Amino acid sequence: MNPSGPTLALVESPVQLLNVLEWAHTRRGREPLLTAVPAQPGPLAERRRPDPRTVADRLRIVVLPPTDPLSRGQLRRIAGIARDEGYAVQWQEARGGSGAPLRALAALGPAVRRAERIVVGDPFSRFVQLLLAPSGAAELVVVDDGTATMEFVAQLGRGERLRRWHRTGGGPLSRARELAYAPVSGAARRRLRPGEGRRVELFTSMPVTPLPGTELRLNDFAWTRARFGPPRLTKGTDLVGTSLVETGVVDPARYLEAVCALTREHGVTRYFAHRRETPRKLRALRAATGLEIVRPDLPLELIARRGPVGRTIVSFPSTVVHTLPYALTGTGVTVAVCGIDPAWLAPGASPRAGGFLAGVTDTARDVRRLPARSTTAAG
Structure with a gap:
């Protein structure tokens, strides 16, 4: 070559x-x-x-x-x-x-x-x-x-x-x-x-x-770290949204319960919406939680590195639980991942969904793991 x-x-x-x-x-x-x-x-x-x-x-x-x-x-x-x-x-x-x-x-x-x-x-x-x-x-x-x-x-x-x-x-x-x-x-x-x-x-x-x-x-996001930040840290906790509802993997009501529970338990103040999340879903989340809904205009790795960003970032199983620890290394930000309880899966979800999401959670490095059971609002 x-x-x-x-x-x-x-x-x-x-x-x-x-x-x-x-x-x-x-x-x-x-x-x-x-x-x-x-x-x-x-x-x-x-x-x-x-x-x-x-x-x-x-x-x-x-x-x-x-x-x-x-x-x-x-x-x-x-x-x-x-x-x-x-x-x-x-x-x-x-x-x-x-x-x-x-x-x-x-x-x-x-x-x-x-x-x-x-x-x-x-x-x-x-x-x-x-x-x-x-x-x-x-x-x-x-x-x-x-x-x-x-x-x-x-x-x-x-x-x-x-x-x-x-x-x-x-x-x-x-x-x-x-x-x-x-x-x-x-x-x-x-x-x-x-x-x-x-x-x-x-x-x-x-x-x-x-x-x-x-x-x-x-x-390891060397370019991102060289070009942006380090970010200013806020006192609140940020929650990263997911499109698992939109792709038919997670039941909408269960997802709403999980976001409400995380908001109460971890002092979440901002919700970074995934670009595929629907306006109707986000309106329901805001009404139920009072969260500030943020529609990022860049990938979250850049948004977080530029700041301001919470001292803790909570996410469901997604790409960011693997990328943010690299992008935010040395900043003092803690990335936490909340597992997906099998009971949250939608009836039509792919048979591979549960195992794949568990693998995303289990293989994440330098993150704090939150048990899925702690986010179930209704018992």
Whole structure:
């Protein structure tokens, strides 16, 4: 492989884009052509945008945004930060219309074929899998898409088709689509495994055991810690929301009970909403608890590092119980995780949900563990 060849990053969420920035930060010094223009002095908002003619053109970040407004807003904010750091960022619509996927495939196909290295944030994405089909890249890097990385590595190791852990079997039409798509999915799985003339790197904060031959690199949020903070600490406790209700995993009433119990027991004052949580659900939480509901405009790792932030951050099983201890190391903030009682699971939840969420909790490092039973409001 020619390490100085062009690198193409494909991201679909704010967290993925943040983790591409973290990955690029770790490569600086070893690969000068990945080095962005040095940051200008002064607050981030006051920095002069680098001259595009001086920006290293070997790392091209392509944002494939989802359709929901909150995710798009977060992506635009962190894309602006990436440009301020000196990286070339392309916004490519691939959803939202019948012709958008085909136009995006046509637009990105040449860059995919030229790339010596491809960085992906969501190996479960069908669109990303389609893009990987014509790729002859000698190196493929997978950066974290949250806790989904744990399931990705496990499924790849077992030789299973890639399927998000919270998805259920679906109906006949869904199964027919899966069957028709099987050749593309199978080709993507082969490209995501190391082979002759192809290296695979996993850049992650998650506790995973990579496949033989896969290079594992720790994402300890060095770029985030270098650029932001340390934060000012408040006296209250912050609670991190989750989209487990929206994905059909947790019963809505049980979730409301759990938030009420945590608020009483731990002095919670602010609730950081997940970008997929619905306004109706958040209104119910605010009415029941009196909490200040915060809609973050950046990934929580950046929000917490910039501050102000509570001395204790409580979360249900999610990505942040693995990432925040890295991002907030040395700040004095305690991260606590509240387990999910099996009784909270919705009737239609995936059979894998309980075990997966327990694994997220049990493998978290440098966190305080709160028993699920202590959050049940009604006995």
